[in-house]
Amino acid sequence: MLSDEAVPSTEIAVERISMVFGKKDHEVEALRDVSFEIYKNEFVSLLGPSGCGKSTLLRLMADLLEPTSGRITIGQEHPREMRLRRKFGIVFQNPTLFEWRTVKDNIELPLEVFGIKKSEYSKISDQLLEMVGLTPFKHHYPWQLSGGMQQRVAIARALSLDPPILFMDEPFSALDEFTKEKLQLDLLEIKKKTNKTIVFVTHSIPEAVFLSDRVIVLSSHPGRVHSILNMDREEGSPSLVRQSGLFHEMTAAVRKCFYKESDSLDGQMV
Amino acid sequence: MTGRWSRGWSGGAVVALWMVLLLALWEGAAWYIANVAQVTAPASKLPYPHLVLGTLREHFRPLLEQGAITFGNSITGFVIGSAVGCALAVVMSLSRTVEHTLSPYMVASQMVPIIGLAPIVYGIVHDAALSRVLMAGYVTFFPVTINTLRGLQSVKQEQLELMRSYAANTWALYTKLKLKAALPGLFAGLKLSGPLAITASIIVELMGAPDGVGVLMISSLYYGTSQVYMFWSTVLVSVAIGLVLFLLISLAERLITPWQPEFRANGGEPR
Amino acid sequence: MKDLAAVSGQTGGPESSLQPLEPAAPKADIHRGQASRRKFPATFCLPFFFGLMFLLTWQLEGFHRLFRLEHYQLPIPSAIAAAILDNAPMLWSYSLYTGSEILGGCLAGSLLGLIAAAAASFVPRAGRGAITLMASLNAIPIVALAPVMNNWFGDGVASKMAIVSVMTMATMAVSAFKGLRSIEPPYLELMSSYAAGKLQTFAKLRFRSALPAVFTALKINMSTSIIGAIVGEFFISSRGLGFLLSDQIKLANMPLAWSCIVIAAVMGIILYYAVQLAERLAIPWHAAHRRR
Structure with a gap:
């Protein structure tokens, strides 16, 4: 855990990022002057209401978009360099599985693209299937699976190249509450096993508090960093954490950011 | 990603460009048939487009x-x-x-x-x-x-x-x-x-x-x-x-x- | 979940409704209660019965009375059947001749269209314009092509194949291009995050998700090809169903002329369902075939 290390090393540095969409007459300012750092092996959530630019921010880190101004570096490199070296995996809100591929074939897609030999990647995908508990379903097609299982496949796929970083864009927000809680526990388990750096976009306060080492709270219109909160994570069984006093304390702390914010918003909107 | 680039452009200009290119190709092919390939009655195979356009105007x-x-x-x-x-x-x-x-x-x-x-x-x-x-x-x-x-x-x-x-x-x-x-x-x-x-x-x-x-x-x-x-x-x-x-x-x-x-x-x- | 197939296959063509024998995924028609429960006898017997009634009306001169037609204008089914039986060997060999033109031309044209669409999808900015221009090939009346192709390729099979190719190329190019380009953004982002090259994205994503659109175009092309080959023979041929048709119309031998039309129609239906079968084998994941 973070607190054990003396000096955490920076994995992702976001420096004075601004992002404007649209052409001259219809400009929309999505992000204004956003800066923060994400440390190695950390679980960070980007939390905020819709329209705060959290997904945009994730896409900027993943080199799927170019910022209007500012700079992002991942391990001292440009995100493009990291993308070309396949240093991160992505999970979207929708599973985004290829419907003509079976579960196993879907997980192997990045490996194929990377040009790994078939004999090798079959072993990798089998391990990943085991990890997400889908071994019995490996020859099923995506449409034969439930939403939660599909999202597990997507997570396994993102891990298949064993990238040091995992970007997740509201991966559980389309799932029902029970599936969501199960997958959150699974994700923490995966995090413990693989020790990835995870950047997790969400609009759920409890989810962010439950999962993260730190929560970056964004405010909207335009998106700016409101505050960065350290979740002093408790050791112990994660399922107990949800009922702990600290969890409620932290949730309340995060919630306070928004109440202050919404008060001021009310004032502006009148 | 690349889809973004194709949108902003006025499609009409591109179509016109292709049309000109096609006419030039046609003209070239007609010239080839008439002068290089030595076909009998080349116009019946492929006439020069400028002559066709002339007839069209006439x-x-x-x-x-x-x-x-x-x-x-x-x-x-x-x-x-x-x-x-x-x-x-x-x-x-x-x-x-x-x-x-x-x-x-x-x-x-x-x-x-x-x-x-x-x-x-x-x-x-x-x-x-x-x-x-x-x-x-x-x-x-x-x-x-x-x-x-x-x-x-x-x-x-x-x-x-x-x-x-x-x-x-x-x-x-x-x-x-x-x-x-x-x-x-x-x-x-x-x-x-x-x-x-x-x-x-x-x-x-x-x-x-x-x-x-x-x-x-x-x-x-x-x-x-x-x-x-x-x-x-x-x-x-x-x-x-x-x-x-x-x-x-x-x-x-x-x-x-x-x-x-x-x-x-x-x-x-x-x- | 939004399927790729639903997006890429959205351009027209005979598709969903024309699969009478297949229990598709639950369809959206709650306003009719349980109407979506398809039964085999209903899907098969009704059309059969309808066809039988149609033939009977025709045979018993119902249409002749309704539209004031004479037998020399519209021969009755029994006369057509007799004409088919009398000329079976000739009709068979002509059908093979015309069939080879249809298949050869349709496959060549569709392949060319597919290649054009693939090329255009790599340079979408310029490609879109080229595809639009190609679409105007559809506006060329087939008949105008016939004398030109005769000049270029002689009066053999090749000229008709060329006509069919030109006619089928555009439909395939337009449909396939749309399929190749209308990919939902997250899928492209995913490929991008793997640093997949354009070629890899094409092979692993674009081509696969364009397949339903390709098959739709192929189905449309089958019927176009039949018309193209027959019209082509109408003008340049001394063999084939189209030649026989025009010849017999001139001789006012309507039963034999109508046999050509009937055979062409049967051929078309066989080819259509052949493509449909190929489609099921090639894209078993496609939403239209799913059974849950």
């Missing part, structure tokens, strides 16, 4: 007049055929029994070579304009029916349930939801069948109608190589008529269904 008035006749008849048939097609699609979407009963025969009807029907229709009605309208209508209805039906059936379950929660009757369901949802499909069908309607009219004209661009075409064929430029002019005119109809439909689509993803400014790019 005989512009008759070509335009005959073209207008063909165009007018085709449009009438096209509109009737589309109306029938839409009605058929609605009936088929209302009753699965009708859909299953008619589907195989609709496929079969498309396999009937219209050229075979053309002389029969002409023999029955003995009126060039009417048989053109009928044939144009005949080729129009199938693509329109199929695409409209697909559109009607593409309505999402949630949207249907929403309408149901309003206790909407069938009339409201169709006017408020299903017909709107079917519009993109309808236009896809119209774009397919528009040029077909023109082709059908011209075929009727070739079978012995008194007027229309097809008549000019066949008469220029009978007079051998001397009329080769006239022949190619009639081909260009018929292509132009088809393009005009296609563009009119596209324009109507843009005006009537501006909500379609391909008309959006960002073309559905991620936010």
